[in-house]
Amino acid sequence: MHETAADLDALQRLLDESHAAAGAHMRRIITPERRIGAAALAARLTGVRLLALATATKDGRPIVGPVDGIFYRGAFWFGSAPDSVRFRHIRSRPDVSATHIEGEPFAVTVHGRAHIADLRDPETAGLRAALVEVYAPRYGEDWIGWAEQHPYARIDARRMYTFVYEEGAG
Numbered sequence: 001m002h003e004t005a006a007d008l009d010a011l012q013r014l015l016d017e018s019h020a021a022a023g024a025h026m027r028r029i030i031t032p033e034r035r036i037g038a039a040a041l042a043a044r045l046t047g048v049r050l051l052a053l054a055t056a057t058k059d060g061r062p063i064v065g066p067v068d069g070i071f072y073r074g075a076f077w078f079g080s081a082p083d084s085v086r087f088r089h090i091r092s093r094p095d096v097s098a099t100h101i102e103g104e105p106f107a108v109t110v111h112g113r114a115h116i117a118d119l120r121d122p123e124t125a126g127l128r129a130a131l132v133e134v135y136a137p138r139y140g141e142d143w144i145g146w147a148e149q150h151p152y153a154r155i156d157a158r159r160m161y162t163f164v165y166e167e168g169a170g
Contacts, residue, residue, distance in 0.1 A: 002130055003042045007074040011160075012038035014074075018159040026161070036162045038074070041108065045071035047134055051078060051098040055089035063089070069100060072130050076100075076110055077117075079152040087151055090114045096155060105166045112157040119148045127152070 003011070015038060019030065036044070051069035054062050065086060067078040076098060080086045090096065099109040119128050128144065135143045 001042050001046060002072050002126065003038075003074050008038045008042065011042070011074040014157055014160050015041070015162060018161055021159065022161065030161060030163050034163055034165060036106075036164045041162060042071065042074065044106070045100070045108070049076075049100045051076060051100050053078060053086065054097040055086055056093050056095065057089065058092065067098075069098065070127075070130060070134065072127050075157065076155045077127060077152055078155075079147065079150045082149075082151055087116070087153075090116065090153060098155060105164065107163045109161045110155050110157045111159045112155045114153040115156050116151050116153050119144075119150075119152055124152070 015035070019027070019035060022030065047070075049069040049071060051067050052064050053067045053069075054064045056062055063085070067080060067086070070077045078098075094113045094115070095111075096114045097109070097111045099107060101107045117124050117127070119131070131147060132141075132144050135147070
């Protein structure tokens, strides 16, 4: 977990504001006992979390595909190839939605804008270190050299919804 106290406060505000703005149907499903707080969410979303990421074509058609998601400092991050359809869409239309699902008991959905970052930029040093922590044991220390050739994006969330259906969650 890499979140600061300020990150967790901001994340909790986002979760609370998102829930308050949800429609009646969603609030009937995501009841208070089925929500998860910011600290518990950040603790749960360690390591690689597969996201179903939706982007839009220029004529507005949605396209969904899987990406490795990393939850860092209260936001989802993901990467892809510089010439991927996904990043071509994001460069033109940065609005995205993504969902991480752990079967029926747990889901987190985020709607926002993708902000593209370069892992070689000093401002992303913390993210870079978190990525090395996750991927180097799998792919070796040289992995970061490969990753630095690929764009990463942070989803700046406008809304984030959580759903948990387990004993003792939240």
